[in-house]
Amino acid sequence: MSAIVIDGKQIARDIREEIKNEVAELQQQGFRPGLAVILVGEDPGSQSYVKGKEKGCEEVGIYSRVIRKPDTISQAELLEMIEELNADEQIHGILVQLPLPSHISEQAVIDTISPLKDVDGFTPINIGNMLIGAECFLPCTPHGIVEMVKRIGVPIAGKQVVVVGRSNIVGKPVSMLMLQENATVSICHSKTENLAGITKQADILIVAVGRAKMIGAEHVKPGAVVIDVGVNRLEGKKLVGDVRFDEVKEIASHITPVPGGVGPMTITMLLKNTLEAGKRAAKAKVL
Numbered sequence: 001m002s003a004i005v006i007d008g009k010q011i012a013r014d015i016r017e018e019i020k021n022e023v024a025e026l027q028q029q030g031f032r033p034g035l036a037v038i039l040v041g042e043d044p045g046s047q048s049y050v051k052g053k054e055k056g057c058e059e060v061g062i063y064s065r066v067i068r069k070p071d072t073i074s075q076a077e078l079l080e081m082i083e084e085l086n087a088d089e090q091i092h093g094i095l096v097q098l099p100l101p102s103h104i105s106e107q108a109v110i111d112t113i114s115p116l117k118d119v120d121g122f123t124p125i126n127i128g129n130m131l132i133g134a135e136c137f138l139p140c141t142p143h144g145i146v147e148m149v150k151r152i153g154v155p156i157a158g159k160q161v162v163v164v165g166r167s168n169i170v171g172k173p174v175s176m177l178m179l180q181e182n183a184t185v186s187i188c189h190s191k192t193e194n195l196a197g198i199t200k201q202a203d204i205l206i207v208a209v210g211r212a213k214m215i216g217a218e219h220v221k222p223g224a225v226v227i228d229v230g231v232n233r234l235e236g237k238k239l240v241g242d243v244r245f246d247e248v249k250e251i252a253s254h255i256t257p258v259p260g261g262v263g264p265m266t267i268t269m270l271l272k273n274t275l276e277a278g279k280r281a282a283k284a285k286v287l
């Protein structure tokens with residue numbers, strides 16, 4: 001039987017509706033959450049991601065300020081701009097669109113963002129808090145994946161979760177979040193031996209590699225839930241995931257499409273974090 005195709009767009013719409021209502025409530029009390037997005041350079045992928053974020057803010061009523069800078073900007077100028085936003089009362093979340101030009105250290109940029117406004121959840125303080133289960137901004141894509149799995153009613157506790165990919169923005173944090181949900185987690189990477197032997201044990205298989213169509217039916221246990229994080233642009237501009245969708249759909253119980261799966265969840269969780277940051281700032285002001 002063919003898998004249920006997880007409708008990330010619809011789940012994201014549902015969550016955005018909830019966010020919109022909360023933003024409206026905050027606004028009635030005179031507060032409006034605000035997000036600043038810094039975009040350096042002309043990378044078309046980054047431009048389209050930033051547009052999506054701007055549109056998302058508009059949809060739920062969050063104030064957004066997009067700051068576009070040429071790729072000749074110096075690291076010092078960029079860090080100074082972030083410091084100003086750290087102190088800006090209209091702004092509760094700050095996001096610097098990655099990747100940055102090679103003369104700028106991404107780590108230095110991330111380290112400059114106040115953890116209180118780090119709505120991407122990339123600063124070491126947020127990551128550390130996530131690891132110990134303390135209050136923090138969870139990184140958006142991993143958080144979106146966990147939220148999606150919960151909302152389709154798939155139990156996580158006690159299940160075998162296999163994550164392919166160990167990046168700091170997807171693989172590692174989603175593994176940690178799944179562990180916090182009481183899954184038994186394995187993490188695979190480019191040096192993993194017998195990849196299919198491990199992925200085939202997964203009740204929930206999360207693939208975040210960035211290699212078009214690398215995961216096929218031979219990697220998947222019948223009945224598994226398959227979450228495809230990969231976004232790969234083929235020649236002719238078609239977007240595909242890391243999973244061979246048509247083939248895996250025939251054996252999985254649930255599968256995310258690309259596009260329309262994890263992608264819409266990522267921006268939605270950014271909006272959720274920005275709302276949260278705004279709520280915290282509003283509370284701090286009232287107290």
Ligand code: NDP
Pocket residue numbers: 141164165166167168169170171188189190191192195208209210211229230231232262263264266
């Ligand atoms: P990275 O390139 O940072 O990490 C890729 C990971 O895949 C690495 O850990 C690497 O292992 C592993 N890997 C590479 N080749 C293999 C292999 N043959 N077998 C097993 N593992 C392998 O990528 P990201 O995590 O940043 O992104 C992954 C994908 O997800 C990309 O396509 C990206 O565009 C997409 N993405 C989508 C988002 C969304 O919202 N939908 C958000 C973020 C990312 P090693 O560590 O050993 O090198």
